[in-house]
Amino acid sequence: MTDYDSSVQDSGRQFARKVIAPIAADADEGEEFPLQAFREMGRFGLFGAPYPERYGGAETDYTAYATLIREVAKVCAATAMTAVSHATLTCDPIFTAGSDYLKDKFLQPMISGEKIGAFAMTEAGSGSDIASIQTRAEAAGDYYLLNGSKLFITNANVADLAVVVAKTSPQAGLLGLSLLVVEKGTPGFAATGRKERKLGMRASDTGELVFMDVRVPKENLIGRQDRGFEVLQRTLPAARLDMAAIALGISEEARDLCLDYVVQRRQFGTPLYRFQLVKAMLANMEMRISAADLLLRKGLRLRDQGKSFLKEAAEAKLFASEMAVAVTRDAIQIHGAYGYSRDLPLERFYRDAKLTEIGDGTSEIQRLIIADELIKGRTAPPAGAAARVASRGSGI
Ligand SMILES: Cc1cc2nc3c(=O)[nH]c(=O)nc-3n(C[C@H](O)[C@H](O)[C@H](O)COP(=O)(O)OP(=O)(O)OC[C@H]3O[C@@H](n4cnc5c(N)ncnc54)[C@H](O)[C@@H]3O)c2cc1C
Structure with a gap:
């Protein structure tokens, strides 16, 4: 450092x-x-x-x-x-x-x-498969007429504006997506007020947005019409690096709590750190955190250099999120009943860690991206649904 x-x-x-x-x-x-x-x-x-x-x-x-x-x-x-x-x-x-x-x-x-701000891509019927987005933005004069709804949107109920992913060319799949900035107060645009009741990440707001004949000025189009997927291919990997950073932060704090605890807590007349099975959990935690840290740094270095980091962001996010679930689970184990208790933050860390395997693209989707990047150029382009996944048209 x-x-x-x-x-x-x-x-x-x-x-x-x-x-x-x-x-x-x-x-x-x-x-x-x-x-x-x-x-x-x-x-x-x-x-x-x-x-x-x-x-x-x-x-x-x-x-x-x-x-x-x-x-x-x-x-x-x-x-x-x-x-x-x-x-x-x-x-x-x-x-x-x-x-x-x-x-x-x-x-x-x-x-x-x-x-x-809120970023609104996910819909009831469209999560990983963003080509199946149903929200429509129809060009009409100097505005787009926006209709549809979004759910599981972070900051939905508190946002002053949303970047909305909508279809401008419904038949064109990923090549028909556009991004629009929609401001609170625009007639027809509202948060429903529903708050998702979640396992973790409970201090973050997650809700629904609806768009009913919303007139969005054409100057609120981000980039070019129908070219939204190109923007998403930069923004989604960036968010994956950030999700890896979140997973690492949770894990490091859980590890540090364990280090304090194994020195202080005694059983069978000796501190916990002397037990080899406890040491094994600590060693695995440290090794996984170090590996995730290196993957994240690699992705960030490429991003800082202005190079492509699609595969590296998927690797960092996938590894760090699965690592965070494993580390927080073991941290609770090391703390025994105290770890399970809500008096310590470890159960919160465990619940929060699980989201990192889902948000910004699930672990399965990250594996597909990595494999797809690996074999790119060595095979004939796939068709149909496989093509949507292979072309990284896979959700946040
Ligand atoms: C707390 C929270 C906050 C969120 N915030 C936002 C936000 O701010 N904005 C936003 O737009 N979205 C947001 N989301 C939505 C999130 O991005 C989606 O949940 C995620 O992309 C997965 O989509 P899905 O839940 O519809 O799962 P699905 O796509 O329905 O997937 C279900 C399961 O099938 C698997 N699967 C799907 N397709 C494939 C495939 N081709 N091959 C193998 N397995 C597959 C998935 O990995 C998963 O295990 C949020 C979600 C949560 C829980």
């Missing part, structure tokens, strides 16, 4: 411990979106870390941004997920593909934390 990395980590750590940690357990218990903490993240500069100063950003590299996300995830993975949904999934498409008009209008208030 360079001096730069460690100073970013130190400031992220101090911020997360001071501002997020004190509210994490209550926000989980009450399933409450921590609005105040969200605003503080904006003021701290977390959302803007990798964005230009022009929009209120700090122009760090993506490695630094992921480091900050990881520090937040150590104390509250749900808050880290809220941050990523806002600052990566919603801001990144606007920044990488949006017009100057969209960037000037939306990035500054989002980066400062004044406005909250």
